[in-house]
Amino acid sequence: MKYSFKIINNDSYTRTAAIAALALSLVCGFIVIGILFLAKGINPFYAVWKIFSGSFGSSYGIKETVTKSIPLIMTAAGLTVVFRGKFWNIGSEGQLLLGAAAATWVALKIGQSLPSPLVIFCMIIFAAIFGALWAIVPAFLRARLSINEVISTLMFNYIAAELVSFLVIGPWKGTTKYGYPYTDDIPASVMLGHLPDSRIHYFTLILAVILSIIIFYMLFRTKFGYEIRVTGENREAAKYAGINFLKTTLLMAAISGAMAGLAGFGEIAGIHLHLTSPEIISSGYGFTAIIVAWLGKLNPLLTIISGFFFAGILVGGDAIKLSLGLPAATVQVFNGTILVFLIIGDFFLKHRVTLIKIRQ
Amino acid sequence: MDIAILLAVLKRTLIAGTPLLLGTLGEIIAERSGVMNLGVEGMMSVGAVTGFIVTFTSGNPYLGMISAVIVTAAFSQIHAIVSISLQANQVVSGLALSMLGIGISVLWGKPYIGRPLHSKFGEISIPFLSDIPFIGELIFNQTLFFYLALIIGFIAWFMLYKTRPGIALRSVGENPKASEAQGISVVLYRYIAVGIGGALAGLAGCHLSISYSKSWIEGIVAGRGWIVIALTIFAAWNPAKAFMGAFLFGGIFVLQYLLQPLGISPSILAMLPYVTTLIVLILFAIGKESRKKLHAPAMLGEMYRRGER
Numbered sequence: 001m002k003y004s005f006k007i008i009n010n011d012s013y014t015r016t017a018a019i020a021a022l023a024l025s026l027v028c029g030f031i032v033i034g035i036l037f038l039a040k041g042i043n044p045f046y047a048v049w050k051i052f053s054g055s056f057g058s059s060y061g062i063k064e065t066v067t068k069s070i071p072l073i074m075t076a077a078g079l080t081v082v083f084r085g086k087f088w089n090i091g092s093e094g095q096l097l098l099g100a101a102a103a104t105w106v107a108l109k110i111g112q113s114l115p116s117p118l119v120i121f122c123m124i125i126f127a128a129i130f131g132a133l134w135a136i137v138p139a140f141l142r143a144r145l146s147i148n149e150v151i152s153t154l155m156f157n158y159i160a161a162e163l164v165s166f167l168v169i170g171p172w173k174g175t176t177k178y179g180y181p182y183t184d185d186i187p188a189s190v191m192l193g194h195l196p197d198s199r200i201h202y203f204t205l206i207l208a209v210i211l212s213i214i215i216f217y218m219l220f221r222t223k224f225g226y227e228i229r230v231t232g233e234n235r236e237a238a239k240y241a242g243i244n245f246l247k248t249t250l251l252m253a254a255i256s257g258a259m260a261g262l263a264g265f266g267e268i269a270g271i272h273l274h275l276t277s278p279e280i281i282s283s284g285y286g287f288t289a290i291i292v293a294w295l296g297k298l299n300p301l302l303t304i305i306s307g308f309f310f311a312g313i314l315v316g317g318d319a320i321k322l323s324l325g326l327p328a329a330t331v332q333v334f335n336g337t338i339l340v341f342l343i344i345g346d347f348f349l350k351h352r353v354t355l356i357k358i359r360q
Numbered sequence: 361m362d363i364a365i366l367l368a369v370l371k372r373t374l375i376a377g378t379p380l381l382l383g384t385l386g387e388i389i390a391e392r393s394g395v396m397n398l399g400v401e402g403m404m405s406v407g408a409v410t411g412f413i414v415t416f417t418s419g420n421p422y423l424g425m426i427s428a429v430i431v432t433a434a435f436s437q438i439h440a441i442v443s444i445s446l447q448a449n450q451v452v453s454g455l456a457l458s459m460l461g462i463g464i465s466v467l468w469g470k471p472y473i474g475r476p477l478h479s480k481f482g483e484i485s486i487p488f489l490s491d492i493p494f495i496g497e498l499i500f501n502q503t504l505f506f507y508l509a510l511i512i513g514f515i516a517w518f519m520l521y522k523t524r525p526g527i528a529l530r531s532v533g534e535n536p537k538a539s540e541a542q543g544i545s546v547v548l549y550r551y552i553a554v555g556i557g558g559a560l561a562g563l564a565g566c567h568l569s570i571s572y573s574k575s576w577i578e579g580i581v582a583g584r585g586w587i588v589i590a591l592t593i594f595a596a597w598n599p600a601k602a603f604m605g606a607f608l609f610g611g612i613f614v615l616q617y618l619l620q621p622l623g624i625s626p627s628i629l630a631m632l633p634y635v636t637t638l639i640v641l642i643l644f645a646i647g648k649e650s651r652k653k654l655h656a657p658a659m660l661g662e663m664y665r666r667g668e669r
Contacts, residue, residue, distance in 0.1 A: 152638060154586045162628070336460025339455070347447060
């Protein structure tokens with residue numbers, strides 16, 4: 001007698017089971033993160049407490065969490081589209097940076113001479129276009145030449161980061177900022193307003209939520225959304241159904257890139273007010289958005305919630321960074337661990353595993 | 361160009377290409393079994409930090425190297441468990457491994473930033489061969505990592521094409537059902553292949569921290585893990601063809617420093633490896649259109665479930 005595992009698909013899981021699997025994944029993830037902290041000689045309960053009290057425990061923390069959720073919600077909503085279509089756009093980080101650069105450029109060029117609503121409108125359009133362009137090129141390479149989009153979008157991230165570094169120390173370096181890698185500040189008239197006593201640029205927040213709802217509608221209620229999902233689930237079937245692979249891939253990449261670009265616009269017009277080093281502009285939003293999209297089950301309405309949750313982890317990460325002296329990239333440990341447990345949880349939700357005997 | 365400068369540049373090229381070669385060989389073995397592992401960047405980071413910490417604290421670089429290999433091989437098994445046994449999407453699982461590896465390396469490496477390494481690998485001259493003019497200094501007066509990369513490259517090629525386990529490994533990536541019918545354990549082969557990929561990525565990573573730069577900095581791997589995945593495609597999943605790609609890209613890393621005196625912005629020069637990767641991918645894809653002509657393993661990226669028709 002020999003024993004073996006038999007794996008059966010189980011697609012008829014309940015909503016309760018789905019939520020339980022999610023909760024259990026997060027709990028297991030945090031246990032492992034705790035063990036990693038313990039191995040570093042840090043009390044894991046203290047660290048996790050510090051993270052959550054830092055982000056959700058005070059009114060300052062909650063305001064910062066909302067502020068950081070804006071780029072995450074925006075970017076993740078776009079990622080739900082491409083991930084449903086199985087186009088693995090890992091380049092949100094670069095698309096966000098390009099959007100930020102484009103928005104800054106527009107504001108500095110025409111900000112003084114044109115009425116501010118028009119300038120802001122142009123900033124939004126340019127940020128979206130440049131973000132989209134940075135995604136369309138890899139999409140074209142994928143659809144036409146079968147070039148792995150994971151590699152190409154990542155290469156585009158590195159190139160975008162170096163490009164922004166080049167601009168802020170070279171041709172775009174501000175005339176009023178001595179010694180710093182900054183461009184000049186954008187005109188005060190195009191800076192986005194904040195909610196009282198916070199950095200919450202509510203215009204971008206509202207825009208992110210509205211666009212998330214539109215993307216939800218597009219994904220699940222329109223023919224184009226259906227085509228994206230069919231392309232993702234079965235490319236062969238999509239071909240036979242007459243779905244144009246090139247067009248679908250380009251469009252979904254454009255949406256995702258544009259959303260990341262808009263997140264970049266928000267960071268410039270709402271937070272930084274000038275373009276500066278890439279790691280200050282983004283602090284890894286593009287990568288964290290991948291987990292946000294996954295945690296939100298690739299549903300643009302749920303990513304609003306998961307975006308808020310992960311923004312809390314980012315803010316809490318800043319808190320432990322200060323109090324425990326940890327490096328910024330520690331957040332990647334959270335991202336990686338939680339993503340691993342999310343996909344494990346997904347497996348146990350969608351499959352039934354039983355131990356069976358095999359007769360030799 | 362002065363002959364001495366040419367020699368120095370070529371030698372630097374080979375040294376810079378060594379981690380790329382080691383990483384590519386590992387990824388070729390993993391992908392030949394049908395498992396795409398996008399976690400190379402994370403695995404190399406783990407290897408780099410492990411190698412550095414162990415070498416720094418023990419004073420023994422060989423111990424550092426061995427630890428890096430073992431720890432990274434163990435670390436790679438996360439991807440194996442999640443993508444092989446739990447049948448998760450290999451792209452997502454690999455990305456998670458990269459994030460985790462980068463994060464862990466930064467967290468663990470923090471106290472070691474800016475600390476110089478006193479015990480390091482010296483160059484080993486091969487008797488007699490190193491006396492050959494030019495070639496001797498270039499190839500036979502190198503660090504252990506370079507020799508290891510050459511030897512492992514040859515073994516990988518020999519194993520894959522000339523031995524029974526190697527042929528079985530390739531068949532697992534091409535037609536797992538038929539392999540299983542012949543009594544080959546697909547799951548076991550894939551676990552081992554991912555583990556070898558991890559071990560080699562660990563070796564590549566610790567080369568960066570204990571031999572190439574001899575210090576620990578955040579982001580020491582600097583995208584080499586992703587370039588490795590591109591190199592695996594250029595090599596058409598053949599270890600023998602990995603040599604050229606790896607050393608070509610080694611040359612591009614060296615070119616950055618060579619062009620600096622010309623007054624080009626360091627940021628623009630830093631783009632070179634990434635832009636070159638894209639250009640080579642495009643040229644390669646135009647040259648060989650279909651996946652079949654590329655000789656990609658047929659089941660690359662596909663999950664496999666036993667007893668399923």
